[in-house]
Amino acid sequence: MSDTQAHTESHADEPHAVPLWLLVGVFGLLLVLTVVTVGAWMVDLGSLNIPVAIGIAVVKASFVALYFMHLRWDSPFNGAVLIFAMVFVALFISFSLIDTSQYQGNVKEAGPPPAEIEGLEKLAE
Amino acid sequence: MTTTHTPPPTTPDALPATEHAPHNYLNETRGIWSWMTTLDHKRIGVMYLFGVVGAFFLGGVMALLLRTELISEGPGVAKTIGDAIGEGWEDTYNQMFTLHGALMVFLFIIPAIPAAMGNFVLPVMLGAKDVAFPRLNLFSFYLWCIGAFLFIVAILYGGLDTGWTFYTPYSIDESHSVFKGMIPATFGAFILGFSSILTGMNFIASIHMLRPKAMGWFKMPLFLWALYATAIIQILATPVLAITLLLLIAERAGDIGIFDPSKGGDPILYQHFFWFYSHPAVYIMILPAMGVVSEVISAFSRKHIFGYHFIAMSSLAIALLGFLVWGHHMFTSGQSVTLNAIFSFITFFIAVPSAIKIFNWLATMFRGSISLKTPMFYAMSFIWVFSIGGLTGIPLAAIVTDIHLHDTYFVVAHFHYVMVGGTVFAFLAGLHYWWPKMFGRMASEKLSMWSWLLIFVGFNLTFFFQFIMGSHGMPRRYADWGVKLRELGFDEGQIELFSFCHKISTVGSYVMFVGFLLLAYTLAKSLLAGKPAPRNPWGANSLEWHCSSPPPHENFATQPEPNDPYNFTGWKYDSDIDGFAACDPKPLEH
Numbered sequence: 001m002s003d004t005q006a007h008t009e010s011h012a013d014e015p016h017a018v019p020l021w022l023l024v025g026v027f028g029l030l031l032v033l034t035v036v037t038v039g040a041w042m043v044d045l046g047s048l049n050i051p052v053a054i055g056i057a058v059v060k061a062s063f064v065a066l067y068f069m070h071l072r073w074d075s076p077f078n079g080a081v082l083i084f085a086m087v088f089v090a091l092f093i094s095f096s097l098i099d100t101s102q103y104q105g106n107v108k109e110a111g112p113p114p115a116e117i118e119g120l121e122k123l124a125e
Numbered sequence: 126m127t128t129t130h131t132p133p134p135t136t137p138d139a140l141p142a143t144e145h146a147p148h149n150y151l152n153e154t155r156g157i158w159s160w161m162t163t164l165d166h167k168r169i170g171v172m173y174l175f176g177v178v179g180a181f182f183l184g185g186v187m188a189l190l191l192r193t194e195l196i197s198e199g200p201g202v203a204k205t206i207g208d209a210i211g212e213g214w215e216d217t218y219n220q221m222f223t224l225h226g227a228l229m230v231f232l233f234i235i236p237a238i239p240a241a242m243g244n245f246v247l248p249v250m251l252g253a254k255d256v257a258f259p260r261l262n263l264f265s266f267y268l269w270c271i272g273a274f275l276f277i278v279a280i281l282y283g284g285l286d287t288g289w290t291f292y293t294p295y296s297i298d299e300s301h302s303v304f305k306g307m308i309p310a311t312f313g314a315f316i317l318g319f320s321s322i323l324t325g326m327n328f329i330a331s332i333h334m335l336r337p338k339a340m341g342w343f344k345m346p347l348f349l350w351a352l353y354a355t356a357i358i359q360i361l362a363t364p365v366l367a368i369t370l371l372l373l374i375a376e377r378a379g380d381i382g383i384f385d386p387s388k389g390g391d392p393i394l395y396q397h398f399f400w401f402y403s404h405p406a407v408y409i410m411i412l413p414a415m416g417v418v419s420e421v422i423s424a425f426s427r428k429h430i431f432g433y434h435f436i437a438m439s440s441l442a443i444a445l446l447g448f449l450v451w452g453h454h455m456f457t458s459g460q461s462v463t464l465n466a467i468f469s470f471i472t473f474f475i476a477v478p479s480a481i482k483i484f485n486w487l488a489t490m491f492r493g494s495i496s497l498k499t500p501m502f503y504a505m506s507f508i509w510v511f512s513i514g515g516l517t518g519i520p521l522a523a524i525v526t527d528i529h530l531h532d533t534y535f536v537v538a539h540f541h542y543v544m545v546g547g548t549v550f551a552f553l554a555g556l557h558y559w560w561p562k563m564f565g566r567m568a569s570e571k572l573s574m575w576s577w578l579l580i581f582v583g584f585n586l587t588f589f590f591q592f593i594m595g596s597h598g599m600p601r602r603y604a605d606w607g608v609k610l611r612e613l614g615f616d617e618g619q620i621e622l623f624s625f626c627h628k629i630s631t632v633g634s635y636v637m638f639v640g641f642l643l644l645a646y647t648l649a650k651s652l653l654a655g656k657p658a659p660r661n662p663w664g665a666n667s668l669e670w671h672c673s674s675p676p677p678h679e680n681f682a683t684q685p686e687p688n689d690p691y692n693f694t695g696w697k698y699d700s701d702i703d704g705f706a707a708c709d710p711k712p713l714e715h
């Protein structure tokens with residue numbers, strides 16, 4: 001955050017023009033990556049299945065943010081804000097998942113299986 | 126609309142210090158319509174001020190009813206009300222504390238300082254004419270009104286009694302009678318969240334874009350740093366509240382199993398969602414308060430603020446660390462042991478930036494030339510009560526002691542020391558500090574001082590005795606507490622202690638109430654017959670004291686030269702105007 005950054009952006013009013021070939025190129029790349037996603041789904045990588053799928057998705061999302069959303073030419077501060085927001089989402093989801101996965105075992109051990117509860121509900125009706 | 130006006134002929138700096146600008150934002154245009162459609166941040170701030178004070182009054186009435194019910198064992202005032210509305214008295218009691226909490230948190234504490242005072246002061250402190258997005262600002266105010274309206278609908282439509290946290294499974298259980306208000310209330314909180322997000326966005330954009338070139342980040346008044354840090358939290362955390370409440374409404378209305386275990390949901394997940402917003406929200410409440418205190422302490426010590434950079438950065442540190450501690454509200458919920466340990470550990474860290482602020486304020490006062498005016502009394506009370514509130518948070522952050530103190534009056538006392546002792550005292554400090562600027566009238570110092578004394582003593586009487594009760598095991602949220610205590614195996618001697626503490630606590634709340642009535646009388650009197658305020662009654666130096674009281678519609682005719690907001694050497698006390706006057710034509714450079 002530089003002191004003068006907010007005031008020196010002379011081009012702030014005029015939108016940055018992205019050359020058409022670049023937009024088409026990124027679009028093509030996204031299509032290719034979509035094919036890769038489908039391909040990765042067809043190959044069983046075991047425990048790597050989810051990380052690979054998420055990895056491809058992150059790459060695709062980054063291209064969208066950088067080129068279609070112009071973050072590449074924008075003030076780096078806006079990029080930092082985006083990454084920061086993503087970190088917070090990741091933090092929230094991962095902490096909540098740590099929790100759920102830890103006590104889920106206990107719940108399964110102690111409580112009746114879901115099928116039985118559904119049965120009870122039907123009885124009550 | 127007010128945008129077509131021409132600026133007043135004289136620049137504010139050319140005016141004599143006491144004379145009111147011929148035009149100010151209050152008399153610029155007249156009529157209720159000119160207020161309802163105004164884009165002037167000052168008018169929007171004033172409308173927020175009246176709104177949040179109204180909510181505070183309603184929430185306060187609920188609090189008084191609660192304390193009156195608890196003064197003795199067995200049914201009391203809750204029975205009278207319950208009979209009138211056809212509810213059992215315990216259910217009525219539950220509704221009262223739910224409404225007290227929800228009104229105070231969502232309608233008062235969260236918007237009080239940022240939306241009311243921040244709106245008024247932020248652009249003036251920047252030397253700007255308005256916030257970055259004036260229309261969005263008015264829109265946020267109307268969102269607040271819609272949220273408030275939905276809360277009233279919730280009350281009239283049958284109330285709710287889940288506590289202000291809307292915890293599942295209680296909030297998705299339709300089987301009990303007091304429930305119908307659930308959806309309007311959560312939807313109201315949802316809308317209020319948007320009001321809060323938009324205000325935060327507006328403040329961030331204003332601070333980035335409207336700051337004069339000469340005002341670097343570290344030349345801003347600390348109140349702006351506090352509002353900036355608050356706005357970050359508002360933008361990052363409040364959407365999660367919105368998601369949570371939408372999920373809750375979906376669960377209720379659409380019968381989807383998100384939180385309901387019988388449909389494969391997870392009730393603890395609700396608490397994760399809720400506290401991921403609501404712990405950071407504690408800092409939405411307290412950071413602006415700390416900003417006010419930084420301004421007031423320095424101005425009334427007539428001394429440059431000590432440790433400016435540390436205070437500014439600790440606001441950011443609090444904003445960020447505040448996101449990593451939400452699980453400390455869930456130690457006894459069955460949350461995983463690993464997470465309990467992590468959350469407890471990080472919670473201890475958050476004491477560091479808060480303590481940095483406290484010590485810097487004390488260092489500012491040290492060897493200052495302290496002038497004991499009402500805002501300073503409130504700011505010093507803030508340090509006292511907030512320290513108690515903060516320090517009693519430590520046994521609640523440590524897992525071993527929290528197991529015992531959880532859901533007792535110790536918790537109730539702790540968070541009231543933080544919210545009332547913190548936010549409300551700072552709100553009152555700011556209210557007295559900026560009152561002359563807002564309305565151009567001085568309030569009676571003598572009456573204000575008395576109301577401060579009553580509020581301060583009443584507050585401590587009310588809540589200090591709750592620490593004693595809580596540490597002896599008095600559980601919170603029971604209407605019929607005598608019966609509950611005997612059920613828990615307390616002997617008569619202990620019950621006598623609790624009985625005594627409850628009585629003192631209730632009497633304390635009445636003392637506080639009298640204090641607030643006196644405060645309202647004092648301020649109303651000053652509006653009608655107060656002495657006209659000089660431009661700078663306190664000798665402070667941030668830019669709002671450079672324009673007239675009350676400020677003209679556009680604040681400044683020409684953009685003022687920013688200066689060190691904590692260098693007071695340019696102002697000398699002038700007994701003729703009972704305020705401060707600039708010592709030489711160019712006092713503001715240093």
Ligand SMILES: [Cu+2]
Pocket residue numbers: 403404407450451453454
């Ligand atoms: Cu918390």
